[in-house]
Amino acid sequence: MKGLHKVIVQNNRLHYEFEIKRNITIIQGNSATGKTTLINMLRQAENLGESSGIDISCDVPCRVLEGRNWKVILENISESIIFIDEENTFINTEEFASAIQGTDNYYVLITRENLYNLPYSVEEIYGLYSSGKYQNTRKIYQQMYRIYSGENFMPVEPEKLIVEDSNSGYDFFENVSKENQMECESAHGKTKIFGMLQKDDERQICVIADGAAIGAEMNRLYKQCQKKKNIHLYLPESFEWLILNSGILKEKLIREILKEPENYIDSKDFFSWERYFTRLLTERTENTYWKYKKSRLNEVYLHEKNKNLILESIQGIKFGDSKGE
Structure with a gap:
């Protein structure tokens, strides 16, 4: 499955509205923020249909996955957004990670746990809040907000780099x-x-890591940054994304992909966006001067002009006299 999908789940009292664009989205947060209510509404709509009084608006089916037979049920679902609540402990297992890899669904996992078996993005970890934009109505409008923002730890002029x-x-x-x-x-x-x-x-200290797959580590890394103010995080999608984003390769297609990668990355083929950008850069530079290999850097990327283009595209870090700020 590809693309950005808008989901609206509502009844006469509650209105949930959010957008899903990657194969794995995490919804976290404390109790009483509406996470379990969302699952209950989706379940009721699926089981009771129109008689539930719940309306679901989305261009693809929205399903709830739960219970002991989850794996059998999953085998019969495709091209859907699948919601799973944290009470289903199978989401913490390697078996679940293996089962969803290569499927053409998107997964919304509602959990406060760090799911170390899954490569999910720092940008797709959300909480829920009640929007104030409809204060004059009786209905409560629930929306998502991104929990981790790189703005909390930038800018920085590092004395040490830790690279993933x-x-x-x-x-x-x-x-x-x-x-x-x-x-x-x-x-x-x-x-x-x-x-x-x-x-x-x-x-x-500045940590540079692949934001596309570091989601499970973010809770403790974020707390460490808050505790020790000398630690900063820079989390682009991946190093390959940095090269593509720098403009070194002057291709219209690459620019279009970077604007809306969700329209090009199929969840069935790529478990994380990090893998897609590696494939993209490798394929677009094959048999050229820019030939890229993940295992060892082609020295052309270290030539002064090319290196500066990459550094200048990095927002929030100042490398000596570079423009990366």
Whole structure:
């Protein structure tokens, strides 16, 4: 499934309205914010139809997945938005992660847990709030808000970089760090970043990681940033996205994709957007001067002009005399 899908769930008392554009969306938040009520309304509409008094408006079916037979039920659902409540503990399992990979559905998971088996985006973690724009009506309007915002920790002029991967992204930022007398260290994976931030270090530290798949780590990383004001997070979709976004490859198609990637990325083919951008960059540079390999960076990207284009596209970080601010 592709595209952005607007969902409206309402009865005579409540109105939920939000948009879903990736294969995995997380709704978090405290009790009494309307999460369970949303699931109950969807379930009633599915079971009772019009007699439920609940109206669901969406261009694709909205379904609730639950119970012991979830896997069998899932096998018979396609091209749908599937809602799952946290009471269904199977969402924490590797079995569930394996079952939804390669399916053509979108999944909205309502949970306060960190789902380490799933690669979900920092941008698709939401809470629910009651909108004030309809204060003069008796109906309560529920909307989603993004929980994590990179604006809380920027701008920064770092003295040390911690880079999630040990491949091309690390090669690039290690080169930049050497030129600017900074330390650059690879975390060798997103799960190890938090441990590295536990060290006693007073320098200005900037973590650069793939925002497209780091969602499960965000709760503890965010708290660490609030606790230690010298820690900052920069979370683009991926390093490959940074290159594509820099304008180095002057292709109209790439510009169009970056404006609305949800219209090009099929959930059946790509478990996370990070994988799509890697494929896109690799394919568009095959047999060219710009040939990209994830394992080791092509030195053309380190040529002064190209390197500066990438750095200038990075918002919120100042690298020495670069324009990335």
